Amino acid sequence: MRRKLHTTLWLALALVGLGACTSVNELPMAPINPTPETMFSLPIYRLKIGDQLELRLPLNPELNEAVTVGPDGRISTTLASNIPAFGRSVDEVSADLSRAYAKELHNVKLALVLQSPAPTRVYVAGEVGAPGELITTGPNLTLLQAIARAGGIKEDGKTGKVVIIRRGVGDKPAIFAADYGGLTDGLTPTDDVRLAPFDIVFVPRTAIGEVYKAYHQYLQQFIAVNWGFAYQVGSVTTIAGK
Numbered sequence: 001m002r003r004k005l006h007t008t009l010w011l012a013l014a015l016v017g018l019g020a021c022t023s024v025n026e027l028p029m030a031p032i033n034p035t036p037e038t039m040f041s042l043p044i045y046r047l048k049i050g051d052q053l054e055l056r057l058p059l060n061p062e063l064n065e066a067v068t069v070g071p072d073g074r075i076s077t078t079l080a081s082n083i084p085a086f087g088r089s090v091d092e093v094s095a096d097l098s099r100a101y102a103k104e105l106h107n108v109k110l111a112l113v114l115q116s117p118a119p120t121r122v123y124v125a126g127e128v129g130a131p132g133e134l135i136t137t138g139p140n141l142t143l144l145q146a147i148a149r150a151g152g153i154k155e156d157g158k159t160g161k162v163v164i165i166r167r168g169v170g171d172k173p174a175i176f177a178a179d180y181g182g183l184t185d186g187l188t189p190t191d192d193v194r195l196a197p198f199d200i201v202f203v204p205r206t207a208i209g210e211v212y213k214a215y216h217q218y219l220q221q222f223i224a225v226n227w228g229f230a231y232q233v234g235s236v237t238t239i240a241g242k
Contacts, residue, residue, distance in 0.1 A: 026186070042139055047085045047093065048197055049073060050118030055097065056111045066115070079104050090114055122195050124150035126203035127157030143178055144192045146201055153180065157203045164193070165200040 047053075051069045055077055067075045073086025075093070080100035085093050094112040101108045120140050125131045129151020134141065141149070143162065153159055159181030168174040180203075182188035195201070 043194075044089050045114070045117075045139075046087050046089060047114075048118055048120070049086060051085075051114060052116040052118070053090070054113045054115050056113065057101075057109065058111075059107065059109050060105060069118075120197045122146055122197070122199045122201065124201045124203075126163075126201075127154040127205050128152065128203050129154065140195050140197065142192045142194050143180065143201065144183060146195060147180065147203070150201075153203050156205050158206045159184070159203075161204065163202040163204065164195070165202065166196055167198060 053067050057063045069085045074082045075085045083096050119135045122134050162178045162180045164176040166174050178191045183191045
């Protein structure tokens with residue numbers, strides 16, 4: 001049995017090494033310096049709950065005020081109420097405010113400025129080194145970044161089908177899968193999806209990991225292991241490790 005286990009292990013290691021040779025080695029070499037296209041191609045920032053903004057009116061400074069995106073995803077100001085903000089860009093919200101203020105003021109000039117973005121929270125659970133809540137500001141984490149911050153995937157983690165649970169319309173959870181193994185091997189780089197706020201990333205255990213866990217649970221529950229040893233001095237017997 002032990003010989004068969006060793007053979008299976010060596011075969012698995014050989015397959016892993018073969019996969020690395022046929023995928024990673026085919027990737028292009030990274031440029032010495034990042035190109036401008038890579039540095040400035042971030043998506044347009046979309047407002048989220050808790051973002052703090054400042055409304056400025058140069059011709060009517062008495063109407064300047066700070067506003068916050070509320071739990072319902074809207075903002076309200078002195079002259080405008082319930083303006084949708086969540087998931088929209090600052091320019092889109094600013095255009096709505098300009099139309100609302102034009103009903104009360106002549107020659108409206110206003111600027112909406114993002115002062116303090118609210119932190120984004122995602123959760124990583126399952127077979128990772130440090131499961132828990134990840135809090136960031138700025139662009140949302142990608143799948144690879146989140147798992148890296150959670151300590152990486154354990155040896156018995158299933159990299160082929162990482163699960164992403166996301167709240168959708170009507171607060172109903174939607175479940176997606178991502179091929180983390182293909183991502184790290186360079187086979188499917190597009191699987192490094194950008195996570196949404198409050199996403200839950202779950203790394204399941206492989207079938208071998210489940211067998212390993214069950215095996216150790218069996219040992220702990222049904223097999224009494226005594227790691228002590230006995231030695232005798234004269235007529236007295238002593239049990240070490242007790």
